[in-house]
Amino acid sequence: MEKTKVNERIFLSSPHMSDEGYEMQYVQEAFDTNWIAPFGENVNEFEKELATKVGSKSAAALSSGTGAIHLALRAAGVGEGDIVFCPTLTFSATANPIIYQNASPVFIDSDYETWNMCSKALEKAFKEYPEVKAVIVVHLYGLSADMDKIMEICKQHDVTVIEDAAESLGGYYKGQHTGTFGDYGIFSFNGNKIITTSGGGMLVSNNEEKVAKVRFWATQSRDQARHYQHSELGFNYRMSNVVAGIGRGQLKVLDQRVKKKQYIFEFYKRELSDLDGVEFMPVNEWDEPNYWLSSMTLSGKVRPIEVMEALEAENIEARPIWKPMHLQPFFEKYDFVGTDVSEKLFETGICLPSDTKMKDDDLIRVINNIKGLWLR
Structure with a gap:
């Protein structure tokens, strides 16, 4: 298996040109x-x-x-x-x-x-x-x-x-x-x-x-x-x-990219779902996503900011779920219809590295750093 350098940057989702040129x-x-x-x-x-x-x-x-x-x-x-x-x-x-x-x-x-x-x-x-x-x-x-x-x-x-x-x-x-x-x-x-x-x-x-x-x-x-x-x-x-x-x-490589994004999502879900409070983004029976960003919510002892900071310390990029528009300084004056679902998703959500150039070693590196937070 091809290995990556320990401190090499792992991106959230970066450009990926085709191998075929x-x-x-x-x-x-x-x-x-x-x-x-x-x-x-x-x-x-x-x-x-x-x-x-x-x-x-x-x-x-x-x-x-x-x-x-x-x-x-x-x-x-x-x-x-x-x-x-x-x-x-x-x-x-x-x-x-x-x-x-x-x-x-x-x-x-x-x-x-x-x-x-x-x-x-x-x-x-x-x-x-x-x-x-x-x-x-x-x-x-x-x-x-x-x-x-x-x-x-x-x-x-x-x-x-x-x-x-x-x-x-x-x-x-x-x-x-x-x-x-x-x-x-x-x-x-x-x-x-x-x-x-x-x-x-x-x-x-x-x-x-x-x-x-x-x-x-x-x-x-x-x-x-x-x-x-x-x-x-x-x-x-x-x-x-x-x-x-x-x-x-x-x-020409769109279908390949979707398959790799799905592979990344399923890898994370298989390895992290058993952690207390972890729940992955919903995939419904009628939905065939492209899995652009593998995202999850945390409701247990570990908070999203702790995960992001731990990953960043290891040169790994992760992001929060989008901050709702009605909470944004520019848009807060406009009307909002609903309850607090979007706010809860923002507060508890995190987007994991989903770069299609990631190797299994990269995924394991991300996963091990995340699991370590539950072992403290």
């Missing part, structure tokens, strides 16, 4: 053709290949997942004074674009069964805010939200659904790719995601007309005219041809 083949093509602008063959093909992979009719390659959420909100007609429901247990990139549109988020609590948006809290929110314009659903850490319940509620209220699947590419809900249930789906290729382009995102939808509009907005809303003419507000959100080349190569 698929990425460089496409990047080299971009250089060979001198086409390194925000247009080109790689951009066009990456959109087609990603859409085909997840089973969507069309896709727009953009500079970030945040930009994709922003343009999805614009496509949904969200504007000044509108209300958008958003999970509170998520990264701020889910909520920030709501503010870009001068709209107001109403944060929805999680449930323990999925760690994602609670359908009961969502129902309550619709009663309190019937004028809501859109709902953003997040698939946290690669775990699918319960989309049947959520979509049923949203269809009853005829509201646009945007799936933030930034963390769940390669995951399924009842055999269907996450990100393809709502009107719009969002993926991220940030450096820590299951596949990366160093930065970048993708918007997918079965509404090809809307996707074409998103591409138009993303290229500064430049009208088809000989001169530079702009009839609408535009954005500089298009993905570059070089970055898209990396994405095309990464997409």
Whole structure:
């Protein structure tokens, strides 16, 4: 077995290029053709290949997942004074674009069964805010939200659904790719995601007309005219041809990355589940996660901060569960619907190193350091 150095850094989730060099083949093509602008063959093909992979009719390659959420909100007609429901247990990139549109988020609590948006809290929110314009659903850490319940509620209220699947590419809900249930789906290729382009995102939808509009907005809303003419507000959100080349190569190894993430999760669960107070993130029978980050909660004598500090002392990266948006200084003025589930998950949760380059020796090193806290 190949061994790693004792003090070598173990990352939470770092970029992992393919052993086969698929990425460089496409990047080299971009250089060979001198086409390194925000247009080109790689951009066009990456959109087609990603859409085909997840089973969507069309896709727009953009500079970030945040930009994709922003343009999805614009496509949904969200504007000044509108209300958008958003999970509170998520990264701020889910909520920030709501503010870009001068709209107001109403944060929805999680449930323990999925760690994602609670359908009961969502129902309550619709009663309190019937004028809501859109709902953003997040698939946290690669775990699918319960989309049947959520979509049923949203269809009853005829509201646009945007799936933030930034963390769940390669995951399924009842055999269907996450990100393809709502009107719009969002993926991220940030450096820590299951596949990366160093930065970048993708918007997918079965509404090809809307996707074409998103591409138009993303290229500064430049009208088809000989001169530079702009009839609408535009954005500089298009993905570059070089970055898209990396994405095309990464997409070829997505299934491998999911398998390795699952292996890491199952390794941790097998070795740590018997420790007092340890409970791993929920995987439901209808859920096929991509296991982006292996996460657990602690309710016994050992607290998450103790685990994180012990691992950091050994040059091992771990992180807390996302701090809920309604507890964030910037967002605390906005309304929240729910109880305290998301707060409890934040207080007790920890994300373990889930880097797909980890070897068994690395996993054992993490596990032994964690177990040592229970032997004190």
